[in-house]
Amino acid sequence: MLKGIDLAVAQGELVFIIGPSGSGKSTLLRCCNRLEEPTRGSVVIDGTDITAPQVDINRVRQKIGMVFQSFNLYPHMNALGNVTLALRKVQRLARAEAEEKGMAALTRVGLAEKARAYPNELSGGQQQRVAIARALALEPRILLFDEPTSALDPELVGSVLKVMRELRESGMTMVVVSHEMQFARAAADRVVFMDGGVILEQGRPEKIFSRPDHARVGEFVARIASHH
Amino acid sequence: MELQRLAFSFFNGEVASRYWLDIVHGMWVTTYLAAAVIATGLGLGLALAMVRSFQFRPVNVLIVIFADAFRALPALVVIIVLFFAFPYVDLAMSAFTATWLALSLVLAAFAEEIFWAGILSVPKGQTEAARSTGMSRLQTLTYVILPQAVRLTIPPLTNRMIAITKGTALGSVVAVHEIIYYASSGASEAGNPTPLTLGALAYLVLFLPVVMASRWIETRFAWKR
Numbered sequence: 001m002l003k004g005i006d007l008a009v010a011q012g013e014l015v016f017i018i019g020p021s022g023s024g025k026s027t028l029l030r031c032c033n034r035l036e037e038p039t040r041g042s043v044v045i046d047g048t049d050i051t052a053p054q055v056d057i058n059r060v061r062q063k064i065g066m067v068f069q070s071f072n073l074y075p076h077m078n079a080l081g082n083v084t085l086a087l088r089k090v091q092r093l094a095r096a097e098a099e100e101k102g103m104a105a106l107t108r109v110g111l112a113e114k115a116r117a118y119p120n121e122l123s124g125g126q127q128q129r130v131a132i133a134r135a136l137a138l139e140p141r142i143l144l145f146d147e148p149t150s151a152l153d154p155e156l157v158g159s160v161l162k163v164m165r166e167l168r169e170s171g172m173t174m175v176v177v178s179h180e181m182q183f184a185r186a187a188a189d190r191v192v193f194m195d196g197g198v199i200l201e202q203g204r205p206e207k208i209f210s211r212p213d214h215a216r217v218g219e220f221v222a223r224i225a226s227h228h
Numbered sequence: 229m230e231l232q233r234l235a236f237s238f239f240n241g242e243v244a245s246r247y248w249l250d251i252v253h254g255m256w257v258t259t260y261l262a263a264a265v266i267a268t269g270l271g272l273g274l275a276l277a278m279v280r281s282f283q284f285r286p287v288n289v290l291i292v293i294f295a296d297a298f299r300a301l302p303a304l305v306v307i308i309v310l311f312f313a314f315p316y317v318d319l320a321m322s323a324f325t326a327t328w329l330a331l332s333l334v335l336a337a338f339a340e341e342i343f344w345a346g347i348l349s350v351p352k353g354q355t356e357a358a359r360s361t362g363m364s365r366l367q368t369l370t371y372v373i374l375p376q377a378v379r380l381t382i383p384p385l386t387n388r389m390i391a392i393t394k395g396t397a398l399g400s401v402v403a404v405h406e407i408i409y410y411a412s413s414g415a416s417e418a419g420n421p422t423p424l425t426l427g428a429l430a431y432l433v434l435f436l437p438v439v440m441a442s443r444w445i446e447t448r449f450a451w452k453r
Contacts, residue, residue, distance in 0.1 A: 035356055062362035072357035076375045086361035089371060131357075138361060
C-alpha cells in the first residue's frame, strides 16, 4: 500500500492529506495509531516510537485521537457514555470525574445538551461531533481525521468543520484525510498529495491548489473542485 | 368415538391422584437440571466465543471441532457415552451429572456458534473506534462488542435454550428422576397412561412461561439503530 513515506508534522500544525482513492491516505493515517501495522519503518509521535516492539500500544493510543468517516459511535450508549467509556475503563477514572471531563469535551463540540441522547437520535453531524468529543476527552496530543465529513449530508458538514477549525485555533495538532478543499484552503498549514503509496507533492494549500508542480496534482484538484 | 375410554386412559382422576406428587417432584428436578444446563451451557458457549475472537489459530481449530461435533451428535448419545462408557476410564458420574454435562456441552456448542455470529455481525468500525481510544482487546469485547452482539443473539439463543432444556427428558434414559422418568414409570406401574398426561401438563406449566418470556425479551431487545 505505502511505498516509503517521509512525513513530519509539527506541533500545532494542521496537515491535509489528499489524493485519489487507493493512494494510501487512509492507510497512512491508520499507521499513525497502528490500526494498520506498518511492515517497515517507524512512526514517532510526541517522542515515542509507537512501532517499537516494547511499546504499550494501548497507552500511546490514548494520546492519538482518531475520528472516522462513519463515526463509529457505540449505539448502545448515549453520547456521554460514548465519550466517557475510555476515561472510565482505560484511565480508570471514577464515574463523576469521567463525566465531568466528558461533559467538558461535549461542551467543546457544542453538544452538552445532547449528553443523554443515543446515537440514533442524533444527526450525522452531531454524531461526528460526539465522536470528536470522544477522542478529545482523552486529551490527545494529536488528532487523526479519516474523511470526517464524507458520510455527511452537505448541510451538516459545516458544523463539523467549525469544530475542527476551533480545535486548530486552540493549537491542536491535526492530520486530516479529506477533500474539503475550501476548508483546507482556509485552515490547513500544509497539503500533502498522495498517489500510488507515495507523497507526490506537498506545500502550502494555495500552492497545491493553484500552482502545483505536478500536472497530476493539478488534474486531481480540478476534478475535485468540479464536484463541489 | 370412545370418549369414555379416552378419559379413562388419559384423564383418569384416580390414577392422577396417585401420581401427581411424583410428577411435582420431577418438575423440581427438571427445573434445576435445566437451570444448571442453561448456566453452564451459555457460560461455556460465551467463553468459547470470546476466546475465538482473539484469533489464536490452533485454539480456534479446537473450538470449531468442538462446536461442530457437539452440534452434530444427538444429546442422547452424549448422555449414554458419559454415563455408560466413562466409568471404564475411571470417570464414573451420576445420571444427573451425565445428563447435565451432556446437555451443557451441546448447548455450549450451539451457543458458541450463535455468540460468534453475533460478534461477527458487529461492524469492524466499532472495534477500531474502541481500540483507537486505548481499550484492550478484552475491554473492547466486553464493553463495546458483546453488548451489541448479545442483543442480536437473543432470539436464536432463547429458541435453542428451550429446545435443549426440554432435552432434560432424555435423562429418563439413565434414570434421572425428572418429569418423564416419573411419568413413564408411573404409566407402566399403573397400566394407564394418565401420568404421561400429567407430565405433559408439567412441561406446559414449566415451559409456557419461558416461551412467553422469550417472546417478550425478543421484542424488548429488538434492534434499533
